[in-house]
Amino acid sequence: MSQLADVPILFEDADRFHADEFLFHVMNLADAGRGLLVTGRSPPIAWRITLPDLRSRLNALMVVALSPPDDATLEGVLLKLFTERNIKPPSDVISYLLHRIERSIPTARDVVARIDEKASIEGREITRPLVREVIDETPPPFDPVD
Numbered sequence: 001m002s003q004l005a006d007v008p009i010l011f012e013d014a015d016r017f018h019a020d021e022f023l024f025h026v027m028n029l030a031d032a033g034r035g036l037l038v039t040g041r042s043p044p045i046a047w048r049i050t051l052p053d054l055r056s057r058l059n060a061l062m063v064v065a066l067s068p069p070d071d072a073t074l075e076g077v078l079l080k081l082f083t084e085r086n087i088k089p090p091s092d093v094i095s096y097l098l099h100r101i102e103r104s105i106p107t108a109r110d111v112v113a114r115i116d117e118k119a120s121i122e123g124r125e126i127t128r129p130l131v132r133e134v135i136d137e138t139p140p141p142f143d144p145v146d
Contacts, residue, residue, distance in 0.1 A: 008035030015040030020051040027057050068103035077105055081112040089126050096128050100135050111138065 011017075011026055030036030040047070043065075044058035069077065075094055082089050101111050114134045119126050 006034060008037070011036070011038045013040060014038045015042050015044075015047050018048065020049055020054050024051055024054045024057075027054070069105065071098055074098055074103060074108060077108050078112065081109055085112065085116050087116060087126060090128070092128055093126060093131050096131055097135075101138075111135070114138065 009026060009029060011023070014023060017023070027036065038044075038061070043063050044061055047058065049055045049058060075098060078094055078097055097108075097111065101107050111134065114137075115126060115131055118124070118134055119130060122130075124130055
């Protein structure tokens with residue numbers, strides 16, 4: 001455990017993790033010299049926090065909002081994901097995807113995997129009609145409610 005003494009901490013979806021004391025202790029570890037990155041879908045000011053000391057610390061944090069990727073970024077991500085699978089899709093496939101998938105990296109990763117899987121299983125080339133089928137079969141994004 002001593003090997004982990006200086007390892008930075010990543011606390012994802014902290015806004016959905018309702019354990020004030022745990023988060024308070026994690027922040028204490030960060031104050032002791034460890035790095036800390038806390039993520040959430042809403043800013044800390046909107047979190048249901050009951051410990052006044054924790055509320056104060058959260059309010060003092062630097063908050064950065066991340067926007068969805070723009071067209072150029074999402075296109076680059078899609079091309080990278082296809083390249084990692086040794087796939088060179090036609091350019092019309094990329095432009096088709098850009099306008100039809102949720103603008104997120106996890107969604108792009110999932111859609112590329114589904115496209116690759118369907119093409120492999122069915123022995124088909126990756127074309128716009130195949131991509132359209134994959135998109136039509138893709139369930140809408142799931143966003144759990146607290």
